[in-house]
Amino acid sequence: MNDLVIQTDGLTKRYGDILAVDELSMKVPRGHIFGLLGPNGSGKTTTMGMLLGLVKPTAGRFNLFDADTQHREALSRVGAIVETPSFYPYLSGRDNLAYFQGIAGRGDRRELDDLLEKVGLADRGDSRFRTYSLGMKQRLGLAYAILGDPELLFLDEPTNGMDPAGMAEVRDLIRSLGTGGRTVLLSSHLLHEVEQVCDSVGILSKGKLIVQGKVEDLVHSREGERVRLRTTDNAKAVEVLSALDWVDDVSADGESVVVTGPGERSPELSMALGRSEVYVTEMAAEEMSLEQYFLDVTGDDQAG
Amino acid sequence: MIAHVMRLTLWEWFKLRHRWMPWVLLGIAVVLVQFGMWFGYTAYHNETLQEITSGGSNSFGVSEEVDGETINIEVSCESLANEDMPPEVETLPEEQRSRFLRDVERFREESCGDTALREDLRKAFTIPHSIANSTTGLVSFAPILLMILAASLMGTEYGWGTLRTTLTRGTGRWQLLASKIILVLLTCAAGFIVVAVATAIASLLAAVIPPDEVGKLANAGRWFDVAVTFGKAVYAVAPYIALSIFLAVLTQSAAAGMAIALGYYVIELIASPILNVTSWGENIADALLGNNVSEWMESAFVTVEVSGASSTANQPHTLQAFLVILAYTMVLCTAAFWIFLRRDIAGAKGE
Numbered sequence A: 001m002n003d004l005v006i007q008t009d010g011l012t013k014r015y016g017d018i019l020a021v022d023e024l025s026m027k028v029p030r031g032h033i034f035g036l037l038g039p040n041g042s043g044k045t046t047t048m049g050m051l052l053g054l055v056k057p058t059a060g061r062f063n064l065f066d067a068d069t070q071h072r073e074a075l076s077r078v079g080a081i082v083e084t085p086s087f088y089p090y091l092s093g094r095d096n097l098a099y100f101q102g103i104a105g106r107g108d109r110r111e112l113d114d115l116l117e118k119v120g121l122a123d124r125g126d127s128r129f130r131t132y133s134l135g136m137k138q139r140l141g142l143a144y145a146i147l148g149d150p151e152l153l154f155l156d157e158p159t160n161g162m163d164p165a166g167m168a169e170v171r172d173l174i175r176s177l178g179t180g181g182r183t184v185l186l187s188s189h190l191l192h193e194v195e196q197v198c199d200s201v202g203i204l205s206k207g208k209l210i211v212q213g214k215v216e217d218l219v220h221s222r223e224g225e226r227v228r229l230r231t232t233d234n235a236k237a238v239e240v241l242s243a244l245d246w247v248d249d250v251s252a253d254g255e256s257v258v259v260t261g262p263g264e265r266s267p268e269l270s271m272a273l274g275r276s277e278v279y280v281t282e283m284a285a286e287e288m289s290l291e292q293y294f295l296d297v298t299g300d301d302q303a304g
Numbered sequence B: 001m002i003a004h005v006m007r008l009t010l011w012e013w014f015k016l017r018h019r020w021m022p023w024v025l026l027g028i029a030v031v032l033v034q035f036g037m038w039f040g041y042t043a044y045h046n047e048t049l050q051e052i053t054s055g056g057s058n059s060f061g062v063s064e065e066v067d068g069e070t071i072n073i074e075v076s077c078e079s080l081a082n083e084d085m086p087p088e089v090e091t092l093p094e095e096q097r098s099r100f101l102r103d104v105e106r107f108r109e110e111s112c113g114d115t116a117l118r119e120d121l122r123k124a125f126t127i128p129h130s131i132a133n134s135t136t137g138l139v140s141f142a143p144i145l146l147m148i149l150a151a152s153l154m155g156t157e158y159g160w161g162t163l164r165t166t167l168t169r170g171t172g173r174w175q176l177l178a179s180k181i182i183l184v185l186l187t188c189a190a191g192f193i194v195v196a197v198a199t200a201i202a203s204l205l206a207a208v209i210p211p212d213e214v215g216k217l218a219n220a221g222r223w224f225d226v227a228v229t230f231g232k233a234v235y236a237v238a239p240y241i242a243l244s245i246f247l248a249v250l251t252q253s254a255a256a257g258m259a260i261a262l263g264y265y266v267i268e269l270i271a272s273p274i275l276n277v278t279s280w281g282e283n284i285a286d287a288l289l290g291n292n293v294s295e296w297m298e299s300a301f302v303t304v305e306v307s308g309a310s311s312t313a314n315q316p317h318t319l320q321a322f323l324v325i326l327a328y329t330m331v332l333c334t335a336a337f338w339i340f341l342r343r344d345i346a347g348a349k350g351e
Helices: A044-051 A071-075 A093-103 A109-118 A134-145 A164-177 A191-197 A215-221 A234-242 A267-275 A290-298 B002-016 B021-045 B047-054 B077-081 B087-091 B094-112 B115-123 B129-139 B142-160 B162-167 B173-208 B223-251 B254-275 B279-286 B289-298 B318-342
Strands: A004-015 A018-024 A027-029 A033-037 A059-064 A078-081 A152-156 A183-187 A200-205 A208-214 A226-231 A249-253 A256-260 A280-285 B059-066 B069-076
Touching: A004 A044, A004 A183, A018 A044, A018 A059, A018 A208, A027 A183, A033 A044, A033 A164, A033 A191, A044 A059, A044 A152, A044 A183, A059 A071, A078 A134, A093 A109, A093 A134, A093 B002, A093 B162, A109 A134, A134 A152, A134 A164, A164 A183, A164 A191, A191 A290, A200 A215, A200 A290, A208 A215, A208 A290, A215 A290, A226 A234, A226 A267, A234 A249, A234 A256, A234 A267, A267 A280, B002 B173, B021 B115, B021 B129, B021 B142, B021 B173, B059 B094, B069 B077, B069 B087, B069 B094, B077 B094, B087 B094, B115 B129, B129 B142, B129 B173, B129 B223, B129 B289, B142 B162, B142 B173, B142 B223, B142 B254, B162 B173, B173 B223, B173 B318, B223 B254, B223 B289, B223 B318, B254 B279, B254 B289, B279 B289, B289 B318
Parallel strands: A033 A183, A033 A200, A078 A152, A152 A183
Antiparallel strands: A004 A018, A004 A027, A004 A059, A200 A208, A226 A256, A226 A280, A249 A256, B059 B069
């Protein structure tokens, strides 16, 4: 059995002069909850669209499951929400699910009841979709995505429009979905959500995959690079440390000074300040979050 | 693969039957056809309406000079039917009387001798002819209803963004489009059957309403002709369904698909008689869908006359009509599939 569920090689999508996805080569291991991150317009949804057969790639190729599996056959083992979940407005939530269950050749009404219960729509399952709030639509989208117990899930902003309690519920649901060998490809604006749920992430920027790896590894790779100092003279400390050529960035942050640079050289900071008669009263390496890591690697782009 | 398409068609019907639109369109079709049938019934029993229907007068009058005196003589169809000639006729000199009787005879042949018209009117509400008649009548406006239905069935998938939802589960693009086309054709056939059943029931009702007797009204035409007309009617509307589906796929919109398809239908109706004025225009008109559909439907009545059928002098031959309808259907369906299989599927457009 192939350990990679999604494998792309030089996947490219161009809309006229706009390069939406640029030679994307990405590997998603089986059984992982994989976060796809990137600023707005970085190509996350286009990438999902190509993998789901909605968008035709301009170049490159990809496999779902393995190279021998036909794409249409592979899609029958996939569940997905892409952007805002879209259903037939005049049908009830239950009938919408029954339709998608029916076209897949299944017809177990109990499965529908279980799914509606699981996503918290048991009491509104017979209401028309057009009467649903955005949060309820997302819940129905999740029920649709896990209909038929698929091996691979594509979830594009699954908590969009939900209240905090609903978001927490969905996070738990996604975590539970990631067990038992199922693979989840999750795209989310909420980086702390991704950090809590995902095993590994890929970060896209301007259509390119700039980094991919386990969340822990990525975050730890930058740990110690940001140091927070308290000194006897913060203004002078900023001046002194800015002059060091190995320091990447220095900034005053309230009563502290935040220095970014190679973690192994942080002891040299106090030496340099001491020579200028500025004394360090407190010094601590800042714990790196995925959000900080994301902002660092995507530069000036907004998180999206 | 065929089983998959049939399953999709079945579930497309599941969605369609939950909508108001097909039922409203069916209601319109039934009401319009019933209106036509009962108009025929009323005209059959009403001389004024017969005059309107026949486009002629129901009475004939002359003024003759006899011995310096003007004599007005008027005869009606009814009086002629009763062999009831006005007594003034006997007062006319021989030559004038002969001329008058010749004119009366001509009037009887042209206006009162319209047994064919009365027979047509009777057939319009007598089974099985009334069913064939209603099916033919239906083809004159069913394309409008079916174009609305087909464009809606395909275009709303783009508007609501549900194509994305459906296609991400391995449904298959050509299978989905094929199932929609099959569904519209089947819905069309089912709609024709409903209209036919409604016509049959109404015809039987007409037969038992005084002043007609059942025996006279329950026998007109052949059931075989009804079956042939039915098949031809479904074939005749196929290109309009293909046109509407193609336009909905092309524009990715139900509203645009409907508007352009209906616009084409109306423009063709206007352009056809204008084109027929010149010989080169006639050649173009021969290739238009509407003319070929008319020819095709009229050819259905080999043994059953259609009341008020328009002249076929400027219309193409039946075989040509068959081929033109087939060509339109095939080309439009192929184009729809070609676009649908290649184009990226975007999210909801909010229609």
